[in-house]
Amino acid sequence: MGMKGKRVLITGASGGIGRATALLLAGMGARLALHYFSNEDSIDSILDEIEGKYGNDCVMKVKADVSRYDEVNAMVDAVLKRFNGIDSLIAVAGYPMRREVWFADPLGLTDEVLDKPWSVDLKGSYNCIKAIVPYMKRQGNGSIVLVSSTPSIAGDAHGLAYTLAKASIIALTRSLALVLAPEVRINCVALGSISSEANMRGYDEDQIGAMLKGIPMRRFGTPEEAAKAIVFLASDDSSYITGQVVVVDGGEVRV
Known part of the structure; x- marks a missing residue:
């Protein structure tokens, strides 16, 4: 996958999947x-890890509340000033769901519980796209990768606020593919159970065993496996793919 020299903005880069994606792209010669x-x-x-291996001219950090367009616009301006363009947007940023909220009564959710995932997952992704697409259109090309989840496809008895927000990411992907083409591609990965400290926190061995029984491959995915799917969709290797949802879940959901 040729990403050497590509200028990539990764939102939510501090988490496990964002980190794995950043390290994979850095190794491919991307500017991040x-x-x-x-x-x-x-x-x-x-x-520190990327600069130690590849130098400090290929990476920068940017801070923003992605639910606020003014902060997103300022973030994009900073990236454009440093790299003189953005070739790919990878929107990983999502609102963290506490375990007690995940297992709360889906018909008893408060406005705050419903609004928070929407503000970060959907509105955050939309704000980034809105700020970046004019520059991608002007340069004649660009790729966008959003991150959803398998409960948004198959449904889940728990985590309704999260599931609704992630389902909206799929709708956003399919709708904007019709608007952004032919210059800009937009795709989505729907992730299943990815092993990370945050995802596994609060589950005992019996609960984890029950989860694994529902996965044909009998294991959780890794952040690195998720990153490979994300980078494929961001790269020119997927140049004729847009508006699609790629499921990465070990066969748990078959569509």
Whole structure:
């Protein structure tokens, strides 16, 4: 996958999937803008690793609340000033769901619980696209990769606020593919159970075993496996693919 020299903005780069995507792209020679909102220590550790291996001219960090368009626009301006363009947007940023919220009664959710995932996942992705697409159109090409999840396809008895927000990402992908073509491609990965400290927190061995029984491959995916699918869709290797949802879940959901 040829990403050498490509200028890529990754939102939510401080998390496991964002980090894995950044490290994969750095190894391919991409120039990276790594977004964070609150976890600056994690971003700094990624920057240190990338700069130690590849130099400091290929990576920068940018902070923004993606639910606020003014902050997103300022972030994009900073990236354009540094790299003189953006070839790919990879929108990983999502609102973290606490376990007690995930298992809450789906018919008893508060306005705040419903609104938070929408503001970060959907509105955040939309704000980034809105700010970046004019520059991609002007340069004649660009690729956008959004991140959804398999509950948004198959449904889930839990995590309704999260599932609704992630389902809207799929609708956004399919709708904007009709608007952004032919210059800009937009695709989505729908992730299943990806192993990370945050995802596994709060589950005991019996619960994890029950989850694995529903996955034909009998294991969780890794952030690195998710990153490979994301980078494929961002790269020119997928140059005739747009408006699609690629499921990465070990066969749990078959569409």
